[in-house]
Every structure is written in structure tokens, then in C-alpha cells.
Amino acid sequence: MKKILLVLVFLVCHSAFAEYNSVSIAWDYNCPWMCNTPSKPGFLFELVTEIYRLSNIKIQFQKNSWPLAKLEVQEGRVLGLLSPSKEEAVGFYFPKKHLAKRHMCFFANKNLNWSYTDERSLANIKLGVSYRNSHNELNKYIENSRENIKKVKFLNVEDIYETGFSNLKSNQFDVLLVDHSAGDYFLKKTNQEHEFKKVGCLELEKIYLAFSPKFQNKSIYLAGLLDKNIEILKKNKFFEILKKKYSIDEFNFEE
Structure with missing residues (x-):
């Protein structure tokens, strides 16, 4: 037993x-x-x-x-x-x-004279964002701007960095909001770090x-x-x- x-x-x-x-x-x-x-x-x-x-x-x-x-x-x-x-x-x-x-930050072409301070600073700016990411304190602003093509462009792609920075370079929007570390990694990998600049960040998440x-x-x-x-x-x-x-x-x- x-x-x-x-x-x-x-x-x-x-x-x-x-x-x-x-x-x-x-x-x-x-x-x-x-x-x-x-x-x-x-x-x-x-x-x-x-x-x-x-x-x-x-x-x-x-x-x-x-x-x-x-x-x-x-x-x-x-x-x-x-x-x-x-x-x-x-x-x-x-x-x-x-x-x-995670540190979501704004990237822009190097000649843009603008920086992010708060939601009010986005008044005349068109954002490029991924439909997949949370955007911390801007989630409500982005959701409310979903139907306004002058405010937000949603990027429904797997590689947000390749497509996002390509679209940013061709001025399809003013700033691209992506993860800071991943954005830096992509730009260094593709030798484009001198073509863009960081113009502000959201709170750490x-x-x-x-x-x-x-x-x-x-x-x-x-x-x-x-x-x-x-x-x-x-x-x-x-x-x-x-x-x-x-x-x-x-x-x-x-x-």
C-alpha cells in the first residue's frame, strides 16, 4: 500500500x-x-x-x-x-x-522647429502613430482624433519603424511617436540617425x-x-x- x-x-x-x-x-x-x-x-x-x-x-x-x-x-x-x-x-x-x-518619444525631420510640451502643443501638428501601441497620457487625445486625418495618421503595419520613418521623411505627417529605444536602434542600424531628431517624450510607462x-x-x-x-x-x-x-x-x- x-x-x-x-x-x-x-x-x-x-x-x-x-x-x-x-x-x-x-x-x-x-x-x-x-x-x-x-x-x-x-x-x-x-x-x-x-x-x-x-x-x-x-x-x-x-x-x-x-x-x-x-x-x-x-x-x-x-x-x-x-x-x-x-x-x-x-x-x-x-x-x-x-x-x-517604455519611453514613447516624438521623432521629427531635423529641420522641424517644434517640440512637445503637453497636449496643447499638438494643436498644429499631425502625428504618425501605430495602431498597436499604447500612447500613455495621449491615448484619449489620439482616440478622439481617430477620424481627423489632419491630426493623426494610423500606421497599420508590422514594422512601424521602417514604414514610419519613411513616411516621416516624405512629410506624410510632422512627427512620429514610437518607442525611444527601438526608434534609436532602427535609425542607427539604417544609418539615418543624423536625418531625424527627438523632439520630446511622454512619461515613462x-x-x-x-x-x-x-x-x-x-x-x-x-x-x-x-x-x-x-x-x-x-x-x-x-x-x-x-x-x-x-x-x-x-x-x-x-x-
């Missing part, structure tokens, strides 16, 4: 371990946060991989467009979503700890690894592991190594 009980306990424990042995996470290209190259898979790729490696969990990344990535997680076909703000994934399970902070609302126990468990393991990484030099590798050094990742 004791042997049977021991076997049952082993099978239950083994099943529970196997359930979390591999976790699927949906992502959308946004280098240097999430890239698509073996040597530099992305800051968040490496961070999330290491967070769960500490608990012997392997991450299976699945590349999708942002709307599809969000839908896959919302419907429970994928467990995690990388890397929304809380406003972008309402109803999902979030860890207490964020992964990083926390971004997370969010989990599917379809799996309460799994999602809460994995969120708890993230909170625990990210504290371990903060005590060594892992964050500093990643920030240097991906040239993300303009702000820290503390609270």
Missing part, C-alpha cells in the same frame, strides 16, 4: 512539474526589446528566459502581430504576452514586478509579462515566480550586462 501511495505521489508531482516545464509566450517584433536574431534575440527575450531558467522552466517564444499575439493569449492558446502595459491587456494576470519601462485570463492557477503561479526571480537578478549584474549589450542605458528598471 505504501509503495502504491509513493508511486501516486511521484506521478502527481511529476505531472505538476511537467505542466510548467515549458511555457509559451507570444511576442511582436520591437528590437532591441524583442528581436529576431540568434546573437541578439532581444533584451526582454533574454531577461524572461533567464527569469524562468532559474526555476527550470523553458520558454517557447511565438512571434505574431500584436493583435494576434494578444488574442492568442486572451483565448488561452498561448500562456504569456510580451510586453504590454496594464492598460493594453485589461483582464490579464500581471506580476507585481514590471520588466522594464511600465511594461510587463502578462498571463492568460483563461488559466488562473498557472498564471498566478508563473507571475509569482517572475516576482521572486527578478529580485535575484537585480542582486547580480545581469541587468547591467543586458543594458550594455542592447545599449539601453537612459533609465533604470527599478520602481
Whole structure:
């Protein structure tokens, strides 16, 4: 009888371990946060991989467009979503700890005599924005301007940076609002950093690894592991190594 009980306990424990042995996470290209190259898979790729490696969990990344990535997680076909703000994934399970902070900034042609101060400074400016991104304190302004082609141009494309900066260069709008680190990365990669300039930024916004609302126990468990393991990484030099590798050094990742 004791042997049977021991076997049952082993099978239950083994099943529970196997359930979390591999976790699927949906992502959308946004280098240097999430890239698509073996040597530099992305800051968040490496961070999330290491967070769960500490608990012997392997991450299976699945590349999708942002709307599809969000839908896959919302419907429970994928467990995690990388890397929304809380406003972008309402109803999902979030860890207490964020992964990083996103800085949405305005880029313009170098000859534009304008800079962002607040919403009022946009009175005579046409924005180019991605339909996929949250735009922090300007979300309401952008949504209210959706039908006004003189105010906002929505870019419904996978590569917001290639299309966005090309359209900006041809004066299809006055300023492009995109992630600061990703914008800088693209311009350096394409040798265009001297053709554009940064003309203001929105407030920093926390971004997370969010989990599917379809799996309460799994999602809460994995969120708890993230909170625990990210504290371990903060005590060594892992964050500093990643920030240097991906040239993300303009702000820290503390609270």
C-alpha cells in the first residue's frame, strides 16, 4: 500500500512539474526589446528566459502581430504576452514586478522647429502613430482624433519603424511617436540617425509579462515566480550586462 501511495505521489508531482516545464509566450517584433536574431534575440527575450531558467522552466517564444499575439493569449492558446502595459491587456494576470519601462518619444525631420510640451502643443501638428501601441497620457487625445486625418495618421503595419520613418521623411505627417529605444536602434542600424531628431517624450510607462485570463492557477503561479526571480537578478549584474549589450542605458528598471 505504501509503495502504491509513493508511486501516486511521484506521478502527481511529476505531472505538476511537467505542466510548467515549458511555457509559451507570444511576442511582436520591437528590437532591441524583442528581436529576431540568434546573437541578439532581444533584451526582454533574454531577461524572461533567464527569469524562468532559474526555476527550470523553458520558454517557447511565438512571434505574431500584436493583435494576434494578444488574442492568442486572451483565448488561452498561448500562456504569456510580451510586453504590454496594464492598460493594453485589461483582464490579464500581471506580476507585481514590471520588466522594464517604455519611453514613447516624438521623432521629427531635423529641420522641424517644434517640440512637445503637453497636449496643447499638438494643436498644429499631425502625428504618425501605430495602431498597436499604447500612447500613455495621449491615448484619449489620439482616440478622439481617430477620424481627423489632419491630426493623426494610423500606421497599420508590422514594422512601424521602417514604414514610419519613411513616411516621416516624405512629410506624410510632422512627427512620429514610437518607442525611444527601438526608434534609436532602427535609425542607427539604417544609418539615418543624423536625418531625424527627438523632439520630446511622454512619461515613462511600465511594461510587463502578462498571463492568460483563461488559466488562473498557472498564471498566478508563473507571475509569482517572475516576482521572486527578478529580485535575484537585480542582486547580480545581469541587468547591467543586458543594458550594455542592447545599449539601453537612459533609465533604470527599478520602481
